[in-house]
Amino acid sequence: MAITTCIFDAYGTLFDVASAARIVASEPGREDFARHWPKIAEHWRLKQLQYTWLRAVIGQHTDFWQVTQDGLDWALEAERLDKDPDLRARLLQLYWELEAYPEVPAMLHSLKQGGLNTAILSNGSPDMLNGAVQSAGIGDVLDDVLSVERVGIFKPASVVYDLVGQRFACSKDEVLFVSSNGWDAGAAAGYGFTTAWVNRMGDPVDRLPARPNHFLSDLTGIPKLARA
Structure with missing residues (x-):
């Protein structure tokens, strides 16, 4: 048919799910983030997906915005950049404008x-x-x-x-x-x-x-x- x-x-x-991290890496004053952004973008996406699968398996659904935030928090902590609330807020803002x-x-x-x-x-x-x-x-x-x-x-x-x-x-x-x-x-x-x-x-x-x-x-x- x-x-x-x-x-x-x-x-x-x-x-493009990497565009948020890529844009932030190009902004003035984000030189430390710029050194880490490819790995953060990769881990952010991977954990975001993993959390959807795990929540489906255990029957504890939440919306995608929550797993997006959870994935980012894991990625930032893994690169020891989790102490900058402005960085986190900027990345999440841009995720609405991919x-x-x-x-x-x-x-x-x-x-x-x-x-x-x-x-x-x-x-x-x-x-x-x-x-x-x-x-x-x-x-x-x-x-x-x-x-x-x-x-x-x-x-x-x-x-x-x-x-x-x-x-x-x-x-x-x-x-x-x-x-x-x-x-x-x-x-x-x-x-x-x-x-x-x-x-x-x-x-x-x-x-x-x-x-x-x-x-x-x-x-x-x-x-x-x-x-x-």
């Missing part, structure tokens, strides 16, 4: 011009996602922004992927699901979506029951893939 609906993960897929990857606006416009449904499906809380969408200026090329807060558990729980069919009244084989997280693309493939893993870092494939269907280095090829 032809693809009718393109669904995107948000953080790391449409929005930069979109350069190819995102044109890619989404192309999908909409082709008559496809477009939406975000994310672990992010609705207010965080709306802030990022507005900051990136892509709200006019998205039909919806779906958050796990509707079901109270993080991806890759199958009830999260159920939200797509409920919203767009489409079958699983009409959906192209796009994520920069290999585990997310793999889990969505196992669920029944056609999936594309945007593997910007050239990482190995996660050892999971299902593999992504397509492998890309950025998002520019998504419109062609959706039409194939």
Whole structure:
């Protein structure tokens, strides 16, 4: 069946999760942070994801803003930069204004011009996602922004992927699901979506029951893939 609906993960897929730390590292007076920012950005993202998985397993859900703060606190403490409340506040402020990857606006416009449904499906809380969408200026090329807060558990729980069919009244084989997280693309493939893993870092494939269907280095090829 032809693809009718393109669904995107948000953080790391449409929005550059390292941009907050990168911007702070370039600001005057942040020379100490600048020496640590790549590792902090990496640990911040890793702990953020780990906390979503652990909370899902133990059944103690909280929203994505809380795990974002918890992940940052761990990363700052690991680099012994946890005694600067202004640094923490600045990093968290910028997380509401993450930069979109350069190819995102044109890619989404192309999908909409082709008559496809477009939406975000994310672990992010609705207010965080709306802030990022507005900051990136892509709200006019998205039909919806779906958050796990509707079901109270993080991806890759199958009830999260159920939200797509409920919203767009489409079958699983009409959906192209796009994520920069290999585990997310793999889990969505196992669920029944056609999936594309945007593997910007050239990482190995996660050892999971299902593999992504397509492998890309950025998002520019998504419109062609959706039409194939």
